[in-house]
Amino acid sequence: MKRRDLVIILGVVGAALILLLLGQLTKPRVDLTGRPSLTITNAADLDAAGPLAEADSYLRIKQGEQYYHLVPLNGPGEIIIRQDKGQENIIHIDKNAVVMHSANCPNHDCMRQGVMTLENIGFRVYQSWITCLPHQLSLELLPREQALLLEEGP
Amino acid sequence: MKDTRNLALAGLFVAIMLILGYLEKILSLGFGYGIKLGLSNCVLLLCLYWFGVPLSLTLMVTKVLLSAILFGGMNPITLSLSFAGGILSMLGMITMIYLMREVSPVGAGVVGGVLHNVGQLLVAVLLYRYPMLYTYAALLVVIGGVMGGITGTIVLRLKFLLPYERRKQFGFAGKTEATNQVS
Numbered sequence: 423m424k425r426r427d428l429v430i431i432l433g434v435v436g437a438a439l440i441l442l443l444l445g446q447l448t449k450p451r452v453d454l455t456g457r458p459s460l461t462i463t464n465a466a467d468l469d470a471a472g473p474l475a476e477a478d479s480y481l482r483i484k485q486g487e488q489y490y491h492l493v494p495l496n497g498p499g500e501i502i503i504r505q506d507k508g509q510e511n512i513i514h515i516d517k518n519a520v521v522m523h524s525a526n527c528p529n530h531d532c533m534r535q536g537v538m539t540l541e542n543i544g545f546r547v548y549q550s551w552i553t554c555l556p557h558q559l560s561l562e563l564l565p566r567e568q569a570l571l572l573e574e575g576p
Numbered sequence: 577m578k579d580t581r582n583l584a585l586a587g588l589f590v591a592i593m594l595i596l597g598y599l600e601k602i603l604s605l606g607f608g609y610g611i612k613l614g615l616s617n618c619v620l621l622l623c624l625y626w627f628g629v630p631l632s633l634t635l636m637v638t639k640v641l642l643s644a645i646l647f648g649g650m651n652p653i654t655l656s657l658s659f660a661g662g663i664l665s666m667l668g669m670i671t672m673i674y675l676m677r678e679v680s681p682v683g684a685g686v687v688g689g690v691l692h693n694v695g696q697l698l699v700a701v702l703l704y705r706y707p708m709l710y711t712y713a714a715l716l717v718v719i720g721g722v723m724g725g726i727t728g729t730i731v732l733r734l735k736f737l738l739p740y741e742r743r744k745q746f747g748f749a750g751k752t753e754a755t756n757q758v759s
Contacts, residue, residue: 426676427683434690434721438714445710487705528651547715551707556653558704 445549479518479540480569484560492569495519495540509557520552520563527556538563582627586635593619593639598647614689617665618727621685624666624673625731625746626738636662653704657696664695673746681735682728689724690717 477494483503484490493501493515500523501513511532514523518540522532532554536546543550543563552561564572593616600612616639623632640658644650668691672684693716700706735748742748 424678424680424683426678427680427686430672430679430683430686431721431725434686434717437690438717438721441710441714441717443710445712445714448710528654547709547712549709549711551709553706555700555704555706556651560705560707562707 477518478566480564480566481513481515481520482562482564482569482572484562486558492564492572495563503559505557509559511554511557511559513561520561522552522554522561525554525557527554529556531555532559540565582631586623586627586631589619589623590635590638590642592616593635594643594646597639597643601647612723614692614723614727617685617688617692617724618730620666621669621681621688621727621731622734622737624669624684625681625735626742629670629674633666636666656703657699660695660699661692662695664698665689665692667691680728681731682725685724685726685728685731686721687724689720689722689727691720692724693717693720 477496479495481493481495481501482489483493483501485503485505493499495515495518498516499514501515503511503513509526511525511527512523514521519537520539521537522535525532532552535548535552538546538548538550538552538561540563550563553559596615596619600615620632620636620639623635627635637659640655640662644655644658665688669684669688672679672687697706697713697716701708735743738746738748
């Protein structure tokens with residue numbers, strides 16, 4: 423250990439603290455983009471419930487640049503997302519809870535991100551997201567007030 | 577004669593890096609948060625001291641490509657992430673070793689570890705639209721620093737392996753070495 427090493431370590435700790443602070447300050451952003459076409463296999467079932475069905479929280483699915491359904495989280499269910507090149511993600515939902523049940527991506531990081539609930543998004547490392555990077559798929563859990571905000575958008 | 581020896585050593589180092597990378601993968605030190613010890617980084621750091629910049633960069637590229645072919649199935653996303661992490665981490669370590677004074681392998685390792693994660697996160701956010709999570713970024717920075725510190729410490733312990741003239745160049749030989757041996 424030399425003198426500059428300490429400076430480096432202090433710099434790293436400082437950077438981490440700043441990022442942590444930013445994480446506390448920034449709330450998950452609400453994008454007011456519309457909901458385009460679907461590639462979710464059981465989309466019809468999801469639509470039957472209607473995007474604004476009563477629920478305390480909603481699941482928003484994002485693939486690439488596009489946003490898909492706003493799924494009300496008011497009971498147990500399964501969402502299967504298939505993409506053109508055979509990518510498949512199976513999401514299990516329950517009341518105010520989401521988990522990536524299975525996926526055929528190479529690393530399965532999304533499955534290890536655990537159960538995301540309305541209660542734990544405040545202190546989860548991934549905050550309100552479960553992300554499958556190889557399939558460019560992001561799941562965001564939105565509390566009711568944020569979801570309503572989305573619906574009112576242009 | 578010396579070039580041949582270096583070439584043989586470089587091949588050996590690539591093999592070691594691949595094995596270490598594979599072991600980490602199957603022992604699943606991943607925890608699902610992209611956290612890895614990055615033991616192969618330790619070899620790269622040692623290479624920087626041993627062979628200098630050009631050969632070490634070649635080794636990094638070789639390692640990334642080979643592990644993508646052997647274990648990663650040539651997935652373009654993981655490949656680009658590895659490249660971004662590797663290159664940024666190498667640049668950081670090169671800066672620390674060759675352009676800064678008073679930085680030991682521990683400092684260089686910390687910088688390398690942090691920048692490796694920063695590079696991957698940047699590519700994920702900018703190229704693949706991964707949501708920018710500051711809490712996660714903070715975790716990655718801390719983990720990168722700690723893991724980099726560990727790999728740097730390992731390199732510090734392995735510096736006796738370096739040829740004498742390299743040790744002398746980086747001030748590992750002579751006085752500091754004598755005091756280290758006493759303590």
